[in-house]
Amino acid sequence: MIDIILMAYRDLSERKARTILTLLGIAVGIAAIVSLVSVGYGMQEAITGELTVFADLISVMPGKLAGMSYVELGSFTDRDIRDIRRIGGIKEVTAMTHGAAEVEYRNERKPVFVLGGDTDALSSFYVEPVGLDEGRWLRENDYRVCVIGNRVATEFFDEPVHVNDKLRINGEKFIVAGVFKKASMLYAMDVDPHIFLTLRAAKDVLGNEKAKYKYITVRVYNIEEVDEIADELEERINDNHGLDEFATAMTMGSMLERISSVFSILRGVLVGIAAIALVVASIGIMNTMLMAVMERTHEIGVMKAIGAKNSDVLSLFLLESCMVSLIGGVAGCILGVILARVVSLVVSSALGMEFVPTVKVGVLFAGVGVAMCVGVLSGFYPARKASKMSPVEAVRYG
Amino acid sequence: MIIRVEYLSKVYRMGKVEVPALRDVNLEIEEGEFLAIMGPSGSGKSTLLNIIGCLDKPTGGRVFIDGANTASLSENELAEVRRDKVGFVFQQFNLIHSLNALENVSLPMFFAGVSRGERLKRAEELLAKVGLRERMHHKPLELSGGQQQRVAIARALANNPKIVIGDEPTGNVDTEAGNVIMGILGDLNREGKTIIVVTHDPVIAAHAKRVIRMRDGRLLDEE
Ligand SMILES: Nc1ncnc2c1ncn2[C@@H]1O[C@H](COP(=O)(O)OP(=O)(O)O)[C@@H](O)[C@H]1O
Ligand SMILES: [Mg+2]
Numbered sequence: 001m002i003d004i005i006l007m008a009y010r011d012l013s014e015r016k017a018r019t020i021l022t023l024l025g026i027a028v029g030i031a032a033i034v035s036l037v038s039v040g041y042g043m044q045e046a047i048t049g050e051l052t053v054f055a056d057l058i059s060v061m062p063g064k065l066a067g068m069s070y071v072e073l074g075s076f077t078d079r080d081i082r083d084i085r086r087i088g089g090i091k092e093v094t095a096m097t098h099g100a101a102e103v104e105y106r107n108e109r110k111p112v113f114v115l116g117g118d119t120d121a122l123s124s125f126y127v128e129p130v131g132l133d134e135g136r137w138l139r140e141n142d143y144r145v146c147v148i149g150n151r152v153a154t155e156f157f158d159e160p161v162h163v164n165d166k167l168r169i170n171g172e173k174f175i176v177a178g179v180f181k182k183a184s185m186l187y188a189m190d191v192d193p194h195i196f197l198t199l200r201a202a203k204d205v206l207g208n209e210k211a212k213y214k215y216i217t218v219r220v221y222n223i224e225e226v227d228e229i230a231d232e233l234e235e236r237i238n239d240n241h242g243l244d245e246f247a248t249a250m251t252m253g254s255m256l257e258r259i260s261s262v263f264s265i266l267r268g269v270l271v272g273i274a275a276i277a278l279v280v281a282s283i284g285i286m287n288t289m290l291m292a293v294m295e296r297t298h299e300i301g302v303m304k305a306i307g308a309k310n311s312d313v314l315s316l317f318l319l320e321s322c323m324v325s326l327i328g329g330v331a332g333c334i335l336g337v338i339l340a341r342v343v344s345l346v347v348s349s350a351l352g353m354e355f356v357p358t359v360k361v362g363v364l365f366a367g368v369g370v371a372m373c374v375g376v377l378s379g380f381y382p383a384r385k386a387s388k389m390s391p392v393e394a395v396r397y398g
Numbered sequence: 399m400i401i402r403v404e405y406l407s408k409v410y411r412m413g414k415v416e417v418p419a420l421r422d423v424n425l426e427i428e429e430g431e432f433l434a435i436m437g438p439s440g441s442g443k444s445t446l447l448n449i450i451g452c453l454d455k456p457t458g459g460r461v462f463i464d465g466a467n468t469a470s471l472s473e474n475e476l477a478e479v480r481r482d483k484v485g486f487v488f489q490q491f492n493l494i495h496s497l498n499a500l501e502n503v504s505l506p507m508f509f510a511g512v513s514r515g516e517r518l519k520r521a522e523e524l525l526a527k528v529g530l531r532e533r534m535h536h537k538p539l540e541l542s543g544g545q546q547q548r549v550a551i552a553r554a555l556a557n558n559p560k561i562v563i564g565d566e567p568t569g570n571v572d573t574e575a576g577n578v579i580m581g582i583l584g585d586l587n588r589e590g591k592t593i594i595v596v597t598h599d600p601v602i603a604a605h606a607k608r609v610i611r612m613r614d615g616r617l618l619d620e621e
Contacts, residue, residue, distance in 0.1 A: 307481020
């Protein structure tokens, strides 16, 4: 056994350039799979890690989530809020409203989304995780005062907006009390492009019609009850609006499920891409092995002439492709882990969200396993072809 | 009788052209014989040896080796005949260049499943026997033609076959090396092995105890 390995090794090292190319093909394919999957898991863990902080939270929206898209069906009313408060086990209910408004700054006008709500609740949702760059947060008795997201301050208008600057929101004068820091990926869409007001001010500027609540958040006392309460909450609001599916109440549990399903789709796509890379690599191996068979026709003939059985030749060639793919697989795993780190660094800084790749041992084993399968499968045809050659014709060749 | 050839024929097909290489060849070889086959180029000598050595299959007729009809043997059994019963020596040596002399000689024993230690020990003995103990670790291309052919003979002897076949074994070496090679084959014959060699050279053929001639795929009457 040792000798046959040695022999295969020598054959491979004699054809260094091509062996290295094949090795590389497999290694790159496996590295792609390992790194993409590890980065995917790492991101997922980072996001779910941040979200588990909100385990006592229920978010209620007046619409339906279908896959990744959201269809708004209307707004919540004061009656909805009263009814929710009556449900047992609820610690706190916050209603928020939002809508587009025309914002004027130094004679420049832009449409911007305005968000109003309970200032304490908004603070724990947004100010605590994101933080303010300048100024202070809203107070409940503030009136014509706003806090703006980082992109509103730096990108929306020709001139940057700072604390104490004046904005007109739908014609009403406001003073900027604070500016948010740039938010991480998780919060970027919620914070960066928005202007935050007190609920009263938001109702005023958005007008009575639009001032109905677009978003309700509920905190419960007991995390165990959170799903139960969410169901009851949906039912009551649906009753109020006379629709079967008007409200969507999401708990972190259901949110985490959604996220993990999105990530598993994402991983599927990534693995699919990597699989294509592997198919290409396997064509490469097959080609290498076919060339090796061709090149060594004479040698195979000699081996058969001195008593090698077909199975001896077959196993010699299969062993060669196994060795190539094993080394390729292991190298691919190492490369993949390194690549995953690099990609994570780049993606972390691009998205403003800290995370490290999660390298699962199973993924590494699968990587090597896949490499071996690819190697053996693509080596099999050439090996079989080699083993079936007639000794006399093979010896005469070359 | 160790080899019996009955009405052996071989036709090569090249597209639509049929080339008869052997026509109704009958031949009996006793155990322990030293037989030389002579004849002009293209007369079918190699074809005959290849079929006797189970490297090729006949179009018609039968070959018995050590009592077994080769036509009834499976691929694996034919490989076993090549491995254990017949040692084949080629004009072109046909050593494996990536392996050194010792490994080349071990190879048939590797296929026979002999343990590594035993294999190397026997390979060493065989190389000593052909006078190459000092060259054991050389690669074929580091050896002269005559030396390579001696390695090939050692390899042919690896699994201690009863029959050694040489297809112009001296065809690619100088006269002196040719004589050494024929001397080794003569020694093997004296040890009881059945030797069959093809040669053009009457001096070489003189080493043999029996000489047969071929022409146009037929055996001529023996002298
Ligand atoms: N593979 C082959 N294909 C076609 N014809 C062949 C082949 N091998 C040998 N022949 C023909 O068969 C005849 C006998 O060849 P061979 O046995 O090699 O003769 P020798 O060894 O006596 O020179 C020749 O006419 C040769 O051209
Ligand atoms: Mg010939």
